[in-house]
Amino acid sequence: MFKSIRTQISSLFVLFIVLIEIAAAIASVFITVHHYHKNFSDAVSNTFTPEFKSSITETANTAVTETSADGTNGIVITDSSPVIVDNLSKMILAYRDLLSINRSSDLFILDRSGSVLYSSRGEQVTESSAVIDNALAGVESISGGFLSSAIDYAFPVMSGSDVKYVIYLKDSLVLQKEVLQRHAANSLFLIIVSALLSYIIGNIIASKVTAPIKTVSDQARRLAAGEYTVLSRFDHYSEIADLKESFVFLANSKKEHADKETAEKRKIETILENMNDGILAFDMNGALTHINREAQRLLNRKFVDDITFNNFFKEINVDITLESLQYLNSRASVEKEISINDNVLQMSFASFSQNSEGGVIVIIHDITKQDKLEHARQDFVANVSHELRTPLTVIKSYADMLADTPDANADIRTRFLNTISSETDRMTKIIEDLLTLSQLDVNASYERPSDDINIRSMLEGLVERLSLSAKKKNQELTYTPTNDIPMITGDRDGLERVFTNIITNALKYTPSGGSINIFTSCVFNDILIKVRDNGIGIPEDKLPKIFDRFYRVDKARSRDKGGTGLGLAIAKQTIETSFNGKILITSKLNKGTEVVIKIPLPKKN
Ligand code: ADP
Numbered sequence: 341m342f343k344s345i346r347t348q349i350s351s352l353f354v355l356f357i358v359l360i361e362i363a364a365a366i367a368s369v370f371i372t373v374h375h376y377h378k379n380f381s382d383a384v385s386n387t388f389t390p391e392f393k394s395s396i397t398e399t400a401n402t403a404v405t406e407t408s409a410d411g412t413n414g415i416v417i418t419d420s421s422p423v424i425v426d427n428l429s430k431m432i433l434a435y436r437d438l439l440s441i442n443r444s445s446d447l448f449i450l451d452r453s454g455s456v457l458y459s460s461r462g463e464q465v466t467e468s469s470a471v472i473d474n475a476l477a478g479v480e481s482i483s484g485g486f487l488s489s490a491i492d493y494a495f496p497v498m499s500g501s502d503v504k505y506v507i508y509l510k511d512s513l514v515l516q517k518e519v520l521q522r523h524a525a526n527s528l529f530l531i532i533v534s535a536l537l538s539y540i541i542g543n544i545i546a547s548k549v550t551a552p553i554k555t556v557s558d559q560a561r562r563l564a565a566g567e568y569t570v571l572s573r574f575d576h577y578s579e580i581a582d583l584k585e586s587f588v589f590l591a592n593s594k595k596e597h598a599d600k601e602t603a604e605k606r607k608i609e610t611i612l613e614n615m616n617d618g619i620l621a622f623d624m625n626g627a628l629t630h631i632n633r634e635a636q637r638l639l640n641r642k643f644v645d646d647i648t649f650n651n652f653f654k655e656i657n658v659d660i661t662l663e664s665l666q667y668l669n670s671r672a673s674v675e676k677e678i679s680i681n682d683n684v685l686q687m688s689f690a691s692f693s694q695n696s697e698g699g700v701i702v703i704i705h706d707i708t709k710q711d712k713l714e715h716a717r718q719d720f721v722a723n724v725s726h727e728l729r730t731p732l733t734v735i736k737s738y739a740d741m742l743a744d745t746p747d748a749n750a751d752i753r754t755r756f757l758n759t760i761s762s763e764t765d766r767m768t769k770i771i772e773d774l775l776t777l778s779q780l781d782v783n784a785s786y787e788r789p790s791d792d793i794n795i796r797s798m799l800e801g802l803v804e805r806l807s808l809s810a811k812k813k814n815q816e817l818t819y820t821p822t823n824d825i826p827m828i829t830g831d832r833d834g835l836e837r838v839f840t841n842i843i844t845n846a847l848k849y850t851p852s853g854g855s856i857n858i859f860t861s862c863v864f865n866d867i868l869i870k871v872r873d874n875g876i877g878i879p880e881d882k883l884p885k886i887f888d889r890f891y892r893v894d895k896a897r898s899r900d901k902g903g904t905g906l907g908l909a910i911a912k913q914t915i916e917t918s919f920n921g922k923i924l925i926t927s928k929l930n931k932g933t934e935v936v937i938k939i940p941l942p943k944k945n
Contacts, residue, residue, distance in 0.1 A: 346549075346550045349542060350542030352542075353546075354542055357538035361530055369523065370486075373516065376491075380445070380493070383440065384493045387439055395431070399428055402424075428505065429458045444515045446461050447509055448507075448510070452502065452503050452504060452506075466510070471492050472494050472508055475495060475507075477496075479496065489513065490510055490511060494506050494507065615632060616634065617703050618631075618635030618703070619635055619702070619704070620701070620704070621700070621702075622648075622649045622662070626649035638704050649700065656678060665689055666691060668691045674690075675687070684706075684707050685705065688702070688705070730899075732767070742756050742757075769904055773910060776910055777889070780834075780918075789831045789834075790830060791831065793835060799858060806843055806844070810847055815847060815855060816856065817847070825867050826867075826941060831914065835918075835919070841907040845907065846933065847873075850932075851875065854873060856871065857870075858870065858871050859872070865941045865943075870937075875932055876929070878933060883925065883927060886908055889906055890904070920939075922937070923937050924938075
């Protein structure tokens with residue numbers, strides 16, 4: 341009910357004023373009562389001085405001459421002598437003004453039994469009173485508590501040790517009551533008027549105080565809603581202005597904080613979005629709170645609204661649950677590896693917690709390349725070992741046999757030694773090829789030779805050198821330059837090695853009577869070199885592997901023809917890294933093969 345400051349202030353103000361009025365009224369009651377009581381006791385003590393009291397006693401005990409009923413005069417001293425009572429009353433009534441007799445107080449003279457002998461108002465009896473009882477017992481006393489309806493005084497007039505009369509004064513406080521009633525009426529009127537007035541004034545003051553508070557609280561509400569510029573400065577000093585200053589300060593620091601937070605958030609979002617790794621974040625209940633582009637790409641998910649931790653990882657066959665991560669040390673993580681769409685993904689799960697907030701972060705790393713490289717490396721080592729072991733086994737067994745049969749005839753010895761020599765050549769060729777490959781691997785990132793190369797004369801020379809072996813197999817080996825080929829610069833030995841390998845392959849894998857035709861042309865910005873044969877060809881399913889290191893379509897056949905399976909790998913590496921070109925093979929089984937080398941000309945400025 342009294343919730344608003346405005347009501348509280350005006351109510352307190354009214355209460356305060358009314359309380360002051362009531363206190364003033366009570367104080368005035370006390371002052372009035374005190375005044376009348378003091379007046380009475382002052383009048384009594386000023387009148388009934390010791391001298392006055394002893395002269396009263398004396399008068400009461402002095403014999404008086406009274407005319408008796410029969411008309412004779414005589415001296416009488418009686419307890420109820422009307423003359424004495426009259427004398428006594430006269431003595432006291434001499435002080436009537438001081439004692440307010442017949443205005444507010446009454447005078448009684450009582451005999452020793454308490455009967456009224458004289459009353460200033462002519463009353464025959466008096467109400468019982470403690471002071472009368474005291475006086476009848478010989479003790480003078482004055483009464484009048486604050487709340488009593490009357491104040492009275494009684495003085496015993498003694499005759500010897502006996503009480504002869506009692507002088508009794510009683511003020512019924514009529515005047516006091518009248519004054520108090522007037523006071524009460526005035527006070528009530530005053531209280532009502534001042535309550536009304538104070539309510540109005542209180543309201544005015546309260547609205548003066550609360551209006552700026554209301555403004556500030558409205559502005560504070562808008563500030564909380566993010567309207568940071570809503571607060572303006574007060575142009576004069578007051579507590580409210582001070583409060584507003586504090587709000588302005590708070591608003592500025594909050595804005596600064598919010599700006600910083602937004603910038604920080606954007607920074608983190610940008611980092612997350614542009615990371616090469618996929619990131620997923622889940623809250624404690626397993627709901628997805630963040631997923632970056634890379635994670636969507638790697639997981640092949642366009643729509644992510646339905647992702648929840650346990651369901652999602654179960655769906656992609658990752659054996660992990662949110663519950664199992666909850667008690668994980670904050671520095672620890674759980675690693676899992678899965679394959680999705682030919683990609684090998686490494687997932688790292690880490691949980692975090694901050695007060696009651698927390699969740700799980702999943703980092704997805706695409707390790708497909710590393711995985712392939714690792715497999716390639718393992719295959720390569722296995723292939724090298726295998727390729728070297730074969731000639732070594734032959735060499736060792738032939739050498740052992742020669743050692744075991746020292747008396748073998750010269751023919752056998754020569755044959756054995758020839759085999760050992762040719763196997764050694766084979767090993768040397770493999771090692772040379774491997775060295776060439778590793779050199780090319782290194783050269784891919786280092787400086788390459790820049791010799792002047794005339795492709796046409798290089799091919800003409802090669803055809804001339806190989807024409808003898810072609811002739812031996814009754815093969816036709818031709819070279820047709822379609823148009824002029826410009827000179828290029830680059831690794832001359834490397835290019836010659838490539839051409840040699842491709843032409844030799846064509847000769848090797850083309851039966852006797854077949855033909856091998858070489859063409860060169862310059863088309864637009866490319867030099868094209870074609871080596872076409874009508875040999876055994878390559879099965880279609882083997883074509884994609886033809887450039888792999890140590891790959892041979894028919895191992896035994898290739899071995900017989902002195903092949904290592906490294907030639908095309910070297911050719912591809914050389915053309916791509918040293919000449920920025922391309923090498924393509926098309927082939928039809930039993931029909932023939934065509935190898936096309938495309939070398940781009942350097943761009944003219
Ligand atoms: P190799 O030393 O065995 O010839 P290459 O890397 O040069 O090794 O060739 C790889 C394989 O490709 C060969 O073993 C062969 O099976 C096949 N090949 C290459 N050129 C031809 C061709 N002109 N005709 C048919 N098969 C070929």
